[in-house]
Amino acid sequence: MEKYIISNQANCKYCYKCLRNCPVKSISFSDNISKVIDSECVLCGKCIEVCPQDAKKYLFEYERLKYFFGKKFLVSVSPSFFSHFDEPFKVISYLKKNGAIISETSIGAELVSNEYKKLSGIKISTACPVVVDLVEKYYPEKIKYLSPVVSPAIAHARFLKQYFGNYPLVFISPCIAKKRELEEEYDLVLTFEELEKFLESEKVDIFDFEDDFPQEPHPKLARFYPISGGILKTLGETFEQVFNVEGVKNIKDFLDRVDDIDGNYFVEMSACIGGCIEGPASRKDISQLEKRIRLSQNIKKIPEGLAIENVELDLKREFKDKKHYHNYTEQQIQEVLFSIGKTDKSKELNCSACGYDTCREKAIAVLEKKAEKEMCITYLIDKVSTVSNMVVEETPNLILIVKDGNINYKNKAARLTFMSLSNKKLWEILKDVEQSEFKEIALNNKNLKFFVKKFSLPEDSGEVFILTDVTKELEQEERVKIIKKQTIEKIEEVLNKQMLLAQEIASLLGESIAETKSHFTEFKRYMEEENDYL
Template structure:
């Protein structure tokens, strides 16, 4: 069941663009529906951004926020907040006017950074929920590399619960936070959602204390590293890059801090962040806001920041025989036919076959399978049609269907070519074949790019013979009627003379009857 990424079935055109770009292939196509498989999804939002039909969207919670307006509540604003809005300080004033206490998530980031520094081994940052889900679901063997520390948002929720007894709201650029922060915040909304109700008619206002300091750099590339004192560090951004990195990550002697972000450019490039301004503009806005914001000293809060990570990988094993059976059913009877073209969305034909077994995909998603299927049906129709079909190229016959082969069995291709080369389109042509005369309704047309000419001959000999028989029968019938009428006329004249009546009226009736029969 879809919970965070929602599919609009009416809009989906089966272009498979979402599947081709989904880093974990958590999209299912079946029975004319495209749905996101929630338990496999890492909520990166790629399918929403990439869909040309707007067939994907995410769960919205703005209505829950609006219910809080007019009462006291607390809003945790992600540090990328200052890169997204044109007037972020007016947005803060708008929230405060509607009853909010506004605090920065960056405060939680500072506590998380201190925990990172305690590690004496290579660790991966856990601020990005997409990264955490990716490792738990698809690289569980790398879980030990994850720093067993909560994200800045979770840390901030723990701090806010120490300070306030009001509903908590998280505001950020990330859809994955909606899943990660369940149980920590009462409402999780994105910048996009807030923009729907934001009113700029306010003066500027600052967030409420306590204030963070360096944690405000978290949403830009290298921002987490800037908060720690690791000598050896590396930044990996983008889910595909992270997958490649993890597939080759092994135990190393040196101690490294690995900053990971699902979004290239950091959180300021989150799926629900502005797409109309550049990365440079966003970074510039953030740095200007940091200079303007009050700086604080880290207040001590007694909060537990530890977190455990568990494998969520669910993998069903299929035998080689089962996979091979699906491949054969798609026309891939040997390795040479496994093109691995990725047109269906899967990287290899083997992956596609497994998806079919998992009921995530349909065989018809394979473009080469569809082409072969359509071609085979077309070939069957051409071969089995009762019409004679002949294809020529450069004055030579290159194909005859079954009926044409039988009809022209005793004729050479040269003789057949002589018979058809002068026929006209949509005409009735008469031909002598094996001493018998046939009449054909003909069609001829050129194939694209001068690749040949097609002649279609529909045998209408029987129909014409039947029509001629009917004409003869009608003629004989009319002649017989006329003979009977003449006899009746003579009889009528005799009777009329005996009775002394006029024959004129009777004659006119017989003439009308004869005319009717002729028509």
């Protein structure tokens, strides 16, 4: 069941673009329906970004924000808030006017960095929920490298409860994956897009409000967490070396090779290239550089205040192996590969047109009922070609393909009909045919009559001749003409005899003979009409 990313089936056009771009292939195609597999999805939001039909969207819950208004509630705003909104401090003022206590998630980030400093060996940051999901679901053997520390958002939630009291919690960020990560920690998790939608639905003119700022206490360096290298800035000289890896593909490459590294290293990881300021629900109309500048400028506007000190919180975290293991035998996989024409390794093109990186992965997906055989374009082409060839080969019409005066192909009907005629003689008969005309061909002491249709193949590949044998139809037409003629002759004979008889008994019949003649004349004319049917 789809929970966080939802598919609009009416718009899905089976282009497989979402699957091709999904780094973990957590999208199923079955019975003409595309769905996100929630248990396998890491919520990176790539499928939403790339879908040309807008057939993917994430869970919008912005209407629920109104339920918190009118009484005190706590709001954690992620640091990229200050790079996203044109007037971030007016938005804060609006929320405050409706009962919100606004606090910066960067406080939680600072607490998390303090925990990171206590670690040693090779450690990966766990601030990004996509990274954590990726390791737990697809690289569980690398869990040992994850820093056993909660994310800044969770650390902040625990801090807010301790510092301000037990009030409802709302989190706002540019991250879709936070919706799943924080569902047990916060009462409502919104994206920046959702907050904008809420302001629009409430017809809020943000310029009606004066600038206002987040509540104390304030963080120190952690406000730069959402930019590349932002986490590393908070670690000082704790580790022998620090570096950052961004983008799910690069993260997967790193995880594939991390076992070869020794030392005391800290790795800052973000699923979004550029950091959280480039999150899936962040603005796309301004550049990453402009976002960094906005973040820096707006941070400077926040008045200095009380810093966090002597905070005692349990921020430890454990991770689980959530990998989906399949138990298909090699024989089962090979049977699927054979069924889609991959009868040997040379035919496993691994072209990725279906969305999977290899034909083998696709075969496993078919077994798991996540994919259909028809998603393989080479299989489809072969299937369509086979059907087309069968139709051409078995049709009763005679089909020939000619290139540069050479007959390169004759279907079964043409081979049987022209068995006694050489290709050279056959071409002599056909070469003067225009687009369509009747042609008489002498075969085996019989004159066969054909209706010939000719057309050219694209890219100067030759000409196709389709011959329909109309000999029987024309012979039938000739027989009909003969029957008509014989019938008319019989009518005339009967009419003449009737006239003789009429003359002998004219005195008895009077004018009735004239009427009889009239009827026979009309019948004769009717029989002579071209469109008559016998």
